[in-house]
Amino acid sequence: MKRQLTLVLTGIAMLFCIRGQSQSITPFLLNASGGTYDNSTSYTRFEWSFGELVLTDTYKSPSGNLILTNGLLQPCTDKVVSDPEILLFGTNEWKIFPNITTGKFELDFFLNIPGQMELQLTDAMGRVINTRKFIYHCCDRIERYDISNLTNGTYFINARFWPERTLTFPAATATKREGTFRVIKAQ
Template identity: 30%
Template sequence: MKFKKSLKLILMALGCCISFGLAAQQRTSSAVNAGGGSFRNDNYQVDWSIGELARIDTRISDNKVLLVTQGLLQPDFWGQLVMVSDPGFAPGEVKILPNPVRSLLQVQFSLRQIGRIRCILYSAKGERVFQSQFQYYGYGYTQTINMTKLATGGYFLYVELEPVEGSVVRKGSFKIIKID
């Protein structure tokens, strides 16, 4: 019951935020994000803001360690982004290091299940830029992807495990940021 009340309040606040945002956009050509918040439970994550910048701008610090994007919501930016409804991977079973990446991306597998693993790296445009397949024996493996020649930007790494025993294929998609 408490969850339903919280969700109802959040949805009402979200509706108000959208209304105020639309009204502000009709009067001015740009707006500054004045506030917002986030709600998360085991099944859902909802993020909202009051007003958004009309322009989207990305800045990288001089030492190229910090990447800041303004003008859009960035919920759970560094976490796993599962884009499939099939069974996925548990936290810690697939680790992406480092992210953001400059040159070599390490994908560490620590699954207990034996099977064939397929890794496909897609650009933000949906172009396949890397693909590999290998037999996984259940004791750990690190796949290295050379991203040196790839353009700066966002990529998605699709990982699929086709187990030897059982018919449930496990799938996951991870957001990768390439910086120079």
């Protein structure tokens, strides 16, 4: 009796140790033939496959040396890869006023560390309209923009900040910052 109880309890314990398998939340495809290319300078990964059993349209270059299909091996995911050396701008470190604007607006920064700042004003399609680079001197900075000559719509300001590494501002408190701020222009 004692031996049977030990055997049953051991079996139950082993069941708890087995890792449960279920469908992964990340897309996956068993690719029998094809390949991949990881771009080391970005988070882009290219994958290709030959002979999948899905219906896709195929396009051929005039020379015939390139064939393009519109099928995807992996659909887009919302996984965000983050760099521990880069922080997003905090909500108390910037302000856009007025937003919604008829043309003129200002972007204010409230960082307490010096460094270099780069701002890119882009439209909704990602085309760069304006680029600014300047030294940020540890105090409030106001950047004024005038987009009254642009069409109504949504615009974005991509901001990057690289802190100075000095004795006053050690590396532990001086971290790179990035952020994208939305500006809406309407009449």
